[in-house]
Amino acid sequence: MNNHHREIHIAKRIFDILVATCVLALLLPLYPIMALLIKTSSKGPVFYKQLRVGKCTPETITFFEIIKFRTMYQNAEEKSGAVWAVDNDPRITPIGRLMRKTRLDEIPQLINVLKGEMSLIGPRPERPSFYKKLNQAIPFFVERTYGVSPGITGLAQVNQGYDTCIDDVRRKVGFDHSYALAxxxxxxWIAIDFTILVKTVTVIFNGRGR
Incomplete structure (x- = not known):
């Protein structure tokens, strides 16, 4: 990484910490309400943790546990295994459906941001169970995360939404590489991050999540 790239990554990290801290503090009154809704609508914990692939290099792959508000019934994938979400997914609880539409379930990921495991903006962090399959099926899939931390939102996420099949991921790879070039x-960097943040707010208020 040259000095120019290093300066951008430092600035991006400072921006991540400032925004994550402010948003976590601003939304503090919502946490007990959301916890109560989750606990009263279905059995299970308030938070859901899942192993994801983090920042990669040609030599190494890092992993971390992503944190979300739980939106699915407990042990939802016990029989099906790891599968993509679908329209009217029966695994998702009623309150979980609302949280996904407004992306409120992703608020706890700001903790991952503060820990340095994620960025506010970047490629979607994939599940290891999908990673090998996607790498074999999609050219330059792994390279999209070289030197770039996965993000809560990103160019691919705001332009396409959630993945439902491998073709969705294939289309997202182009967006991820475009972001890396920015x-x-x-x-x-500033122009594309500002655009992504504005589109993310639009997605939240329009309830376009799933």
Whole structure:
């Protein structure tokens, strides 16, 4: 990584910490309400943790546990195994459906951001169970995360939404590589991050999540 790229990554990290801290503090009154709704609507914990693939290099792959508000019934994948979400997914609880539409279930990921495991903006962190299959099926899939932390939101997420099949992921790879290229200058980075944040807010208020 040259000095110019390093400066951008440092600035991006500072931005992540400031925004994550402010949003966590701002939404603090919502946490007990959401916890109560989750606990009274279905059995199970308030939070859901799942292993995901983090930042990668040509030599190493990192893993971390992503944190979300639980939106599915407990042990929802016990019989099916790891599968993509679908329309009217029966695994999702009623309150979970609302949280997914507004992306409120992703608030706890800000803790992952503060820990340095994620960024506010970046490629979607994939599940290890999907990772090998996707890497074999999609050219340059792994390379999309080289030197870039996975994000809560991103260029691919706001332009396409949740993945439902391998073709969805294939289309997202182009967005992820475009974002990585934008990290080559401060102007491009600031412009694309601002655009993504505005689109993310639009998705939240329009209830376009799933």
């Amino acid at each position: 990290m080559t200058s401060f102007y491009h």
